[in-house]
Amino acid sequence: MLPTCAKLLLALPHGVVSCLRRCLLTGLGVLLSWCAHAQLEASQWYFGRQAGLDFRAGEPVALTNGALDSDEGCSSRADSLGNLLFYTNGVTVWNRQHQVMAGGASLRGNTSTTQCLVVAQPGSRSVYYLFSPDEVSQGAGFRYSVVEMDRQGGLGEVVRRDVLLHPTSTERVAAVPHANGRDLWVIGHERDTDVCFVYLLTAQGVVSLPVLSRDGFVHQRVQAIGQLKASPNGRRLALAAGTVNPQQTQGIPSVELLDFDPATGRISNPVVLPPARIASYGVEFSPDGTRLYVTDPFFGALFQYDLTAANIGASVVPIPVAPGQAGSTPSALQLGPDGRIYVALTNTTVQAVSVITEPNSLGTACAYINQGVSLNGRRSALGLPSYVQRDLWHFTLKGKCQNSPIAFAFPASYAPDSVRWDFGDPASGPRNLSSLLAPTHTYSAPGRYLVSLTLSLPGGYISTLRRYVDVFPLPQVNIGRDTSLCPGSRLTLNATTVGATYRWQDGSTTATITTDRTGWYWVDVTSAAGCTTRDSLRIRAAPVPRVRLGADTVLCVGTSVMLQPRLVELGTRYRWQNGVTTSALIVNQPGIYWVEGTNGAGCSTRDSVRVFYLDPPTVYLGRDTTLCSTPEQPFMLDATLPGVRYRWQDGSTGATFTPDRSGRYWVRVSTDFCSATDTILVRLYECRQSVFVPNIITPNGDGKNDALQVTGLGTVPWSLVIYNRWGKQVYETSNYQQNWSADGLADGTYFYLLRHAQSTQQVKGWVEVLR
Numbered sequence: 001m002l003p004t005c006a007k008l009l010l011a012l013p014h015g016v017v018s019c020l021r022r023c024l025l026t027g028l029g030v031l032l033s034w035c036a037h038a039q040l041e042a043s044q045w046y047f048g049r050q051a052g053l054d055f056r057a058g059e060p061v062a063l064t065n066g067a068l069d070s071d072e073g074c075s076s077r078a079d080s081l082g083n084l085l086f087y088t089n090g091v092t093v094w095n096r097q098h099q100v101m102a103g104g105a106s107l108r109g110n111t112s113t114t115q116c117l118v119v120a121q122p123g124s125r126s127v128y129y130l131f132s133p134d135e136v137s138q139g140a141g142f143r144y145s146v147v148e149m150d151r152q153g154g155l156g157e158v159v160r161r162d163v164l165l166h167p168t169s170t171e172r173v174a175a176v177p178h179a180n181g182r183d184l185w186v187i188g189h190e191r192d193t194d195v196c197f198v199y200l201l202t203a204q205g206v207v208s209l210p211v212l213s214r215d216g217f218v219h220q221r222v223q224a225i226g227q228l229k230a231s232p233n234g235r236r237l238a239l240a241a242g243t244v245n246p247q248q249t250q251g252i253p254s255v256e257l258l259d260f261d262p263a264t265g266r267i268s269n270p271v272v273l274p275p276a277r278i279a280s281y282g283v284e285f286s287p288d289g290t291r292l293y294v295t296d297p298f299f300g301a302l303f304q305y306d307l308t309a310a311n312i313g314a315s316v317v318p319i320p321v322a323p324g325q326a327g328s329t330p331s332a333l334q335l336g337p338d339g340r341i342y343v344a345l346t347n348t349t350v351q352a353v354s355v356i357t358e359p360n361s362l363g364t365a366c367a368y369i370n371q372g373v374s375l376n377g378r379r380s381a382l383g384l385p386s387y388v389q390r391d392l393w394h395f396t397l398k399g400k401c402q403n404s405p406i407a408f409a410f411p412a413s414y415a416p417d418s419v420r421w422d423f424g425d426p427a428s429g430p431r432n433l434s435s436l437l438a439p440t441h442t443y444s445a446p447g448r449y450l451v452s453l454t455l456s457l458p459g460g461y462i463s464t465l466r467r468y469v470d471v472f473p474l475p476q477v478n479i480g481r482d483t484s485l486c487p488g489s490r491l492t493l494n495a496t497t498v499g500a501t502y503r504w505q506d507g508s509t510t511a512t513i514t515t516d517r518t519g520w521y522w523v524d525v526t527s528a529a530g531c532t533t534r535d536s537l538r539i540r541a542a543p544v545p546r547v548r549l550g551a552d553t554v555l556c557v558g559t560s561v562m563l564q565p566r567l568v569e570l571g572t573r574y575r576w577q578n579g580v581t582t583s584a585l586i587v588n589q590p591g592i593y594w595v596e597g598t599n600g601a602g603c604s605t606r607d608s609v610r611v612f613y614l615d616p617p618t619v620y621l622g623r624d625t626t627l628c629s630t631p632e633q634p635f636m637l638d639a640t641l642p643g644v645r646y647r648w649q650d651g652s653t654g655a656t657f658t659p660d661r662s663g664r665y666w667v668r669v670s671t672d673f674c675s676a677t678d679t680i681l682v683r684l685y686e687c688r689q690s691v692f693v694p695n696i697i698t699p700n701g702d703g704k705n706d707a708l709q710v711t712g713l714g715t716v717p718w719s720l721v722i723y724n725r726w727g728k729q730v731y732e733t734s735n736y737q738q739n740w741s742a743d744g745l746a747d748g749t750y751f752y753l754l755r756h757a758q759s760t761q762q763v764k765g766w767v768e769v770l771r
Contacts (some may be wrong), residue, residue, distance in 0.1 A: 003760045041079065075385050095155040102151070182203070226242045554671055
């Protein structure tokens with residue numbers, strides 16, 4: 001489809017070309033890419049379908065209050081502080097209240113002209129010129145109108161309209177400061193010739209006699225379409241000629257690079273570059289003047305030329321622009337006040353512009369972002385606002401946070417003799433000013449600051465660049481003071497800040513962390529603006545109170561003892577198991593006693609002691625018992641008590657005794673003041689060749705006689721049924737595994753019935769459960 005449409009463009013008369021071009025580009029959803037960088041005079045843009053961008057805060061913010069509607073050419077102007085003055089599409093001029101300016105309706109420009117341009121009259125703070133080139137299908141010539149801003153109560157008025165300056169022109173216009181630092185060269189190109197015309201604008205007005213120069217080819221028909229741009233230093237020009245050759249994959253040369261002399265207005269040394277594909281429309285220099293960007297809306301492409309290369313034409317590389325995606329076709333290009341190049345997109349639904357974020361870099365390192373800046377519901381068209389490159393001079397900054405150095409710089413191509421920075425921070429005293437080329441400044445308070453850079457240029461020309469700098473506050477973070485942590489305690493550190501992200505010393509990214517360990521802890525809290533604050537603390541091990549009651553003890557009946565920690569520490573509070581809060585406790589009953597000590601750090605320690613009295617059942621060997629005597633499972637009598645002496649019936653003095661035959665056994669337990677004795681009758685049987693069931697188990701969890709261990713069951717299964725004293729079955733198994741421990745049953749006497757699985761043998765009896 002594109003080759004056919006291109007043929008029509010070449011074949012049709014001039015009067016039809018404009019309409020067809022608009023229909024073609026709109027129908028195809030052609031998108032344009034632009035990028036610009038400027039002072040505050042160029043900080044408010046209005047373009048396209050009531051779209052706009054505000055650069056005063058640094059990052060572009062969508063404007064939706066504009067009245068402008070334009071397919072292509074447009075321009076706007078603000079004062080030195082960034083306050084909007086007026087904007088235009090070449091046909092209508094709107095004032096800062098977005099109303100049609102007095103005398104600003106129905107001018108002879110055209111919304112389908114590639115460019116129009118507003119410039120300030122040299123030496124005046126209130127007079128501006130609007131230059132309107134011809135549209136390709138018309139014959140209106142190159143005209144200008146004059147706006148005086150001190151009229152209509154400061155809203156401005158168009159006091160001269162549509163003054164014919166040159167009888168014929170293409171759709172291009174640019175302006176470059178004169179070498180004298182005062183005047184301005186206004187540049188255009190004749191249609192159907194190879195002649196460039198350059199008019200001088202001075203404090204007295206436009207000099208009527210132009211400087212004429214020849215370039216590399218005749219600009220005819222659609223070759224009259226495309227942008228004209230000056231390099232940042234004003235010594236080079238680039239233009240795109242909308243040439244289309246539908247018979248070839250590639251078009252004929254349609255990008256031209258020229259030298260410009262700011263002292264004479266002469267244009268020379270034309271270098272005609274081949275387009276990488278079919279046509280060209282948008283052109284723009286990088287801020288440092290080393291790269292040239294060109295768009296091909298017919299092929300939906302963006303290209304970069306390296307102006308430092310020996311063969312500039314051969315240096316061209318394509319920049320990927322997300323081909324095939326809606327709204328991915330680039331068109332007009334414009335450098336912005338932030339040093340990035342912005343790209344217009346003409347798709348009927350896309351509500352954004354694209355952006356080249358690093359235009360000084362080679363190749364894809366220029367970082368093209370498709371639809372990188374939202375227009376908040378508005379749309380661009382083919383064009384973007386045009387500006388004088390000197391008005392787009394800028395300085396950059398790195399950093400934006402309170403109490404952190406912010407680095408300032410500007411392109412070396414400006415080549416000033418000297419500089420003076422004013423950081424807009426008088427509270428910083430002498431540090432508010434600097435004469436360094438690339439200084440840093442630290443703002444102690446958040447807020448918006450107006451920073452000025454005054455450049456003293458060769459020839460005595462002074463240029464002052466201004467921009468607002470937003471300094472963002474550091475997040476407020478306080479995870480607490482250094483602290484101590486008691487053993488077994490946990491501490492939660494809380495860094496919660498609205499809208500922030502977090503990074504702790506261990507890599508955690510949550511707002512809080514909980515720990516039970518000592519050490520250094522820190523957190524970096526980063527606000528939504530990208531400012532980071534670190535807070536830290538040290539957690540030490542808190543001192544622990546020493547609470548020692550000593551060993552368990554045995555007393556004689558009728559005596560008492562005073563329990564007290566061996567070391568009573570100053571500042572330690574005590575609490576006993578019965579709620580008493582003295583450091584000592586007198587007891588006269590057996591039992592387990594504990595005391596808890598809490599020191600000034602809030603740490604607690606508990607110790608306990610068991611008190612026995614020498615009086616049965618304190619000394620208790622158990623009930624009389626009958627059981628098997630086997631070397632594998634010897635039966636042991638245990639009279640263990642703390643701090644006492646033992647004497648068994650055979651004179652032995654250990655805490656335990658192992659019977660080796662049936663008989664009556666006794667033990668006497670003694671202290672220095674009293675003694676107690678207990679006796680037990682033990683019947684031992686040889687059970688290796690018969691089934692033997694003990695008559696008692698003590699399932700108290702001490703690992704001794706906890707389950708019913710039946711001797712002599714062999715390898716054939718035995719079933720076991722157990723009944724309580726009322727004849728109710730409480731347990732049954734078809735294959736007893738020596739594991740009945742009366743779980744869930746009360747102490748008492750139970751009856752059992754064992755049956756052999758392969759014979760009629762059965763064993764009955766009773767067993768006592770005693771815990």
